[in-house]
Amino acid sequence: MPFISGLVGYITNVVALWMTFGPLEFWGIPLFRIPNEPWGIIGWQGIIPTKAEKMAGICFDLMTTRLFRMKEIFQRLDPKRFAIEMEDGLLLVLDKVISEVAMEYMPKVWQSLPEDVKTDVVITTDSETSNFLTQFMKDMQEHVDDVIDIKDMTVDACVKNKRLVVKIFKECGDKEFIFIRQSGFYFGFLFGCFQTLLWFFYNEPWILPFAGFLVGWITNFLALKVIFRPLEPTTILPGVKIQGIFLKRQKQVSETFARVVCVEILHMRAIWDAIFHGPYAANFFALLRAHTLVFLEKLLAEISTVAITAMGSSRRYAEMKECMAKKILEELPNIIDQSFAYSQEALDMERTIASRMSQLPPDEFEGVLHPAFQEDELTLIFLGGVLGCIVGIVQLFTMFGEK
Numbered sequence: 593m594p595f596i597s598g599l600v601g602y603i604t605n606v607v608a609l610w611m612t613f614g615p616l617e618f619w620g621i622p623l624f625r626i627p628n629e630p631w632g633i634i635g636w637q638g639i640i641p642t643k644a645e646k647m648a649g650i651c652f653d654l655m656t657t658r659l660f661r662m663k664e665i666f667q668r669l670d671p672k673r674f675a676i677e678m679e680d681g682l683l684l685v686l687d688k689v690i691s692e693v694a695m696e697y698m699p700k701v702w703q704s705l706p707e708d709v710k711t712d713v714v715i716t717t718d719s720e721t722s723n724f725l726t727q728f729m730k731d732m733q734e735h736v737d738d739v740i741d742i743k744d745m746t747v748d749a750c751v752k753n754k755r756l757v758v759k760i761f762k763e764c765g766d767k768e769f770i771f772i773r774q775s776g777f778y779f780g781f782l783f784g785c786f787q788t789l790l791w792f793f794y795n796e797p798w799i800l801p802f803a804g805f806l807v808g809w810i811t812n813f814l815a816l817k818v819i820f821r822p823l824e825p826t827t828i829l830p831g832v833k834i835q836g837i838f839l840k841r842q843k844q845v846s847e848t849f850a851r852v853v854c855v856e857i858l859h860m861r862a863i864w865d866a867i868f869h870g871p872y873a874a875n876f877f878a879l880l881r882a883h884t885l886v887f888l889e890k891l892l893a894e895i896s897t898v899a900i901t902a903m904g905s906s907r908r909y910a911e912m913k914e915c916m917a918k919k920i921l922e923e924l925p926n927i928i929d930q931s932f933a934y935s936q937e938a939l940d941m942e943r944t945i946a947s948r949m950s951q952l953p954p955d956e957f958e959g960v961l962h963p964a965f966q967e968d969e970l971t972l973i974f975l976g977g978v979l980g981c982i983v984g985i986v987q988l989f990t991m992f993g994e995k
Contacts (some may be wrong), residue, residue: 594784600804600983601780601811604650604976605772608812611975613762614638616754630971639971640761642755644750648750648757652743654959655853659948660941666736668938675725677934681927682725686717689919690891697912701902712894724887731879739876745866752976756856763852764845772815779811808980812973823954834917835954841956843950850946858941860932868925877921884917 611630618625621637630642640647656662690713694702733737750757762769783806790799812890819837827833838845867876892913900909949957 594781594788597784597807598777598781598897600807601776601778601783602773603776603816603983604808604979605776605811607979608972608976609769609772611636611915612639612972613758616641617756638758640758644754644757645747645751647761648747649743650959651757651760652701652746654956655746655945658956659945662736662740662742663733665939665941665944666733667886668940669729669733669935670727670938671726671733672722673934673938674729674931675929678725678927679721681741683718685923685927686721686891687714689916689923690717693912693916697908697915698899698902701895701898705898709894716894717891720887720890724883725822728880728883731883732876735875735879739872739879740863741871741992743867744871745862746853746857749862758917759856760849760852762981764849765838767841768819771819775815775818776811779814780807783807783810783871784805797988800988801981804980804982804984805977806980808975808983809902809973809977811980816968816969820958823958835956839954839958842952842954845957846949847946849949850944852947853922854942860935861929864925864928877943880886880924882923884920885913888913890918950951953971 613802615636615638618632618635618637621634622635625632625635628643628646629636630639644797691702750760783803790803818836819838822835823839825833825835867873889896896909899912903909903912
């Protein structure tokens with residue numbers, strides 16, 4: 593009987609873990625289901641996928657309030673180095689845009705311009721591009737919190753791809769989940785010894801289902817508590833200290849969390865996509881437009897008088913500059929990848945997150961993984977009890993059916 597109780601404890605913990613992480617989408621018949629709850633009348637969705645938005649929000653609140661600020665991170669970029677990385681791509685864009693728009697607004701004048709005047713425009717473009725990019729990046733560094741919502745970006749990524757938030761929790765807690773599975777057997781076996789003694793003196797039929805419920809309940813309860821408690825190293829005997837398993841691995845977990853988050857979510861392509869398409873995109877393009885118009889005024893200074901005369905009004909000339917600026921804004925997302933390698937290296941977010949997370953006090957650090965269980969801790973514990981009760985009923989009829 594102790595071995596059977598151990599098996600019950602192991603199975604209930606394995607099933608509870610599986611139901612924590614999966615399935616990613618609701619599986620069953622959606623007759624009735626409370627929003628943001630994993631269960632329905634018939635069916636189940638993993639607790640973490642169900643509450644991906646809330647859990648990601650909790651997790652990334654910790655990251656953006658305690659580990660780093662985007663303004664601090666973006667200050668690590670050298671605007672001049674950024675300009676060097678982007679310059680060649682932008683020069684090609686400018687050459688294309690200026691020619692296309694000039695041919696649209698003043699085709700005869702543009703075609704008849706002396707070559708030395710066009711050469712002056714090219715020389716000015718070449719000399720001013722680096723300064724334009726440098727000044728733009730400096731301004732963006734000062735206003736980065738106005739052009740990107742990093743929490744919205746990270747939470748949105750986890751909601752759209754629930755596998756990401758599951759992966760974060762699984763990889764950070766891999767050792768703890770192994771412990772949960774194995775501890776189910778050990779705790780169950782220990783409880784089974786007491787169950788055997790009880791059965792020997794009092795062998796009523798209800799004992800096995802009731803004991804199965806207790807085994808499932810207690811093994812899940814103990815496994816979850818041992819992972820996160822006690823928060824601080826606590827002396828229980830002279831020379832013997834204990835601490836929650838997860839908390840003892842703070843440095844290792846911090847490195848894993850930083851690696852997964854930076855590879856899957858906080859990489860430069862995702863950051864720039866959030867800048868271009870996120871809730872603050874209008875602020876970014878307004879900032880870029882302002883710098884672009886000043887830049888174009890310098891580029892076109894050589895031909896501005898001729899252009900205004902040819903188009904008949906300064907208003908038409910201003911429209912041409914706006915058209916050029918619009919096209920440059922549209923082209924920037926296509927060339928921004930030229931800055932990715934340098935930017936990823938300069939921001940150094942993975943090392944920053946890992947280092948600072950490893951130094952968090954235990955009560956804050958547990959917030960990395962604990963939300964995975966805290967949200968529905970009682971559900972998981974009760975689920976263990978129900979599964980244990982079912983196994984107890986099966987055990988009663990298979991082993992003692994004839995009796």
